[in-house]
Amino acid sequence: MKKTFVKDALASTQYGVEMVVAGWVKTRRDSKAGLSFIEINDGSSFANLQVIAPNTLSNYASEVPRLHPGAAIQVVGTLEKSPAAGQAVEIHAKELIVLGFCDPMQYPLDKGRISFDRLREIAHLRPRTNTFGAVMRVRNTLAMATHQFFQSRGFYYFNAPEITASDAEGAGQMFQVTTLNLDKLPIDKETGKVDYSKDFFGRKANLTVSGQLEAETYACALGSVYTFGPTFRAENSNTTRHLSEFWMIEPEIAFADLNDDADLAEDYLRALFQAVLDKNPDDLDFFDKRVEKGIHADLQRLAESAFTRISYTEAVELLKKHADKFEYKPEWGIDLQSEHERYLTEEIFHGPVTVMNYPKDIKAFYMRQNDDGKTVAAMDVLLPKVGEIIGGSQREERLDRLEARMKELGMDLDTYWWYLDLRRFGTVPHAGFGLGFERMVRFCTGMGNIRDVIPFPRAPLSAEF
Numbered sequence: 226m227k228k229t230f231v232k233d234a235l236a237s238t239q240y241g242v243e244m245v246v247a248g249w250v251k252t253r254r255d256s257k258a259g260l261s262f263i264e265i266n267d268g269s270s271f272a273n274l275q276v277i278a279p280n281t282l283s284n285y286a287s288e289v290p291r292l293h294p295g296a297a298i299q300v301v302g303t304l305e306k307s308p309a310a311g312q313a314v315e316i317h318a319k320e321l322i323v324l325g326f327c328d329p330m331q332y333p334l335d336k337g338r339i340s341f342d343r344l345r346e347i348a349h350l351r352p353r354t355n356t357f358g359a360v361m362r363v364r365n366t367l368a369m370a371t372h373q374f375f376q377s378r379g380f381y382y383f384n385a386p387e388i389t390a391s392d393a394e395g396a397g398q399m400f401q402v403t404t405l406n407l408d409k410l411p412i413d414k415e416t417g418k419v420d421y422s423k424d425f426f427g428r429k430a431n432l433t434v435s436g437q438l439e440a441e442t443y444a445c446a447l448g449s450v451y452t453f454g455p456t457f458r459a460e461n462s463n464t465t466r467h468l469s470e471f472w473m474i475e476p477e478i479a480f481a482d483l484n485d486d487a488d489l490a491e492d493y494l495r496a497l498f499q500a501v502l503d504k505n506p507d508d509l510d511f512f513d514k515r516v517e518k519g520i521h522a523d524l525q526r527l528a529e530s531a532f533t534r535i536s537y538t539e540a541v542e543l544l545k546k547h548a549d550k551f552e553y554k555p556e557w558g559i560d561l562q563s564e565h566e567r568y569l570t571e572e573i574f575h576g577p578v579t580v581m582n583y584p585k586d587i588k589a590f591y592m593r594q595n596d597d598g599k600t601v602a603a604m605d606v607l608l609p610k611v612g613e614i615i616g617g618s619q620r621e622e623r624l625d626r627l628e629a630r631m632k633e634l635g636m637d638l639d640t641y642w643w644y645l646d647l648r649r650f651g652t653v654p655h656a657g658f659g660l661g662f663e664r665m666v667r668f669c670t671g672m673g674n675i676r677d678v679i680p681f682p683r684a685p686l687s688a689e690f
């Protein structure tokens with residue numbers, strides 16, 4: 226017989242029908258009347274399924290008393306309407322097979338509430354907790370909703386390389402990829418520097434910080450593409466919103482300007498909120514109760530809300546009026562800090578804000594230069610609590626302007642010859658953005674730390690598992 230998911234059993238009304246269910250024991254309670262009430266969960270839903278095991282089972286005396294939280298069982302039984310409050314159905318077991326016992330003396334999850342810090346040390350077991358099961362289901366919803374959103378708009382799913390020789394953000398925060406023996410590096414006699422022609426790729430290579438530059442090449446042929454893959458940043462930021470390895474979604478659209486880009490970003494965010502509301506109401510209720518009060522209603526409101534759009538210059542003017550609130554004083558030309566982003570979204574606009582046209586000196590080389598000579602056509606979308614969720618821009622499509630900017634920044638133009646070719650052969654206005662996937666999962670779950678919304682977080686001094 227095929228196994229039925231707990232989720233489907235819970236939704237079924239086929240009383241009296243025999244089925245097979247399997248899962249991990251959450252709780253067990255024995256009655257004096259010779260019945261054991263065993264709650265199991267198989268990950269398919271937030272809710273558990275109650276199995277009633279009668280003492281007529283052949284292994285009742287020998288095995289059922291040894292079923293502690295974490296044990297894995299398979300049950301053949303009939304679905305029955307439950308007389309108890311809080312659940313519609315239950316399974317009356319005819320056969321119970323223990324797949325794996327779980328020793329309560331050793332099982333780290335059997336001890337009541339455990340801190341998220343401690344759970345990070347047992348990241349291989351934490352998906353069995355209510356919280357992490359719910360986080361994972363929301364994460365899955367956001368991934369599928371991403372594909373659905375872009376596919377429905379005619380975007381092609383594009384896979385950017387993970388290993389590259391270019392620095393997409395020009396910020397130098399890259400992990401180097403090498404097969405050279407670090408204890409015995411080959412040195413070029415003439416220059417006295419490491420001879421990378423001896424390295425695996427015959428040149429210096431690194432893990433990508435962003436798939437954007439490569440995505441641009443495909444957008445400038447296929448029109449609209451999006452990446453969805455891991456990206457790596459060797460920035461030494463020990464915060465609740467930075468990871469060394471995070472997933473990014475980067476759409477890139479040809480024949481588009483900054484306003485088209487912002488429209489797309491805002492539609493995409495609303496679609497993501499709506500998907501979680503549609504697919505994960507139970508998980509959201511849990512987060513609402515146990516993690517962040519009001520999150521369910523917040524998402525509901527955001528799924529329908531318009532975003533405020535302001536220029537960077539306006540944002541700084543507003544922040545300056547509240548200068549006493551900040552550690553880092555707002556001034557035209559500074560990069561907005563987390564405290565500024567939160568103040569704009571939480572205190573001034575009470576919702577998402579898209580900030581546009583940043584000073585060119587604090588933004589990446591590829592952003593389109595505005596006519597004022599001071600700013601570039603960049604945008605950041607800010608959300609309450611997490612701050613920057615999206616960074617994007619219209620790209621500089623004018624060869625002379627782009628080359629001039631790269632030279633000004635001391636970049637090696639030869640490494641980017643292919644990127645510059647896009648501006649030589651049929652150049653078009655184009656734009657795109659990157660959404661930090663884990664920041665989005667964090668926002669939709671209310672989880673406080675980004676390390677708790679990715680299965681195995683990588684951060685400075687932390688790469689266990």
Ligand code: 4AD
Pocket residue numbers: 393394434435436437458466467468469471473475476613614615616617618657658659660661662663664
């Ligand atoms: O603003 P960023 O650096 O933009 C880019 O990488 C562009 N190439 C995107 C593009 O235009 N195609 O990063 C984009 C987003 C940020 O807004 C943030 O949400 C997330 O990626 N992000 C991080 N998330 C987790 N950990 C980190 N260390 C992150 N750095 C950026």
Ligand code: MG
Pocket residue numbers: 605613615616
């Ligand atoms: Mg950014």
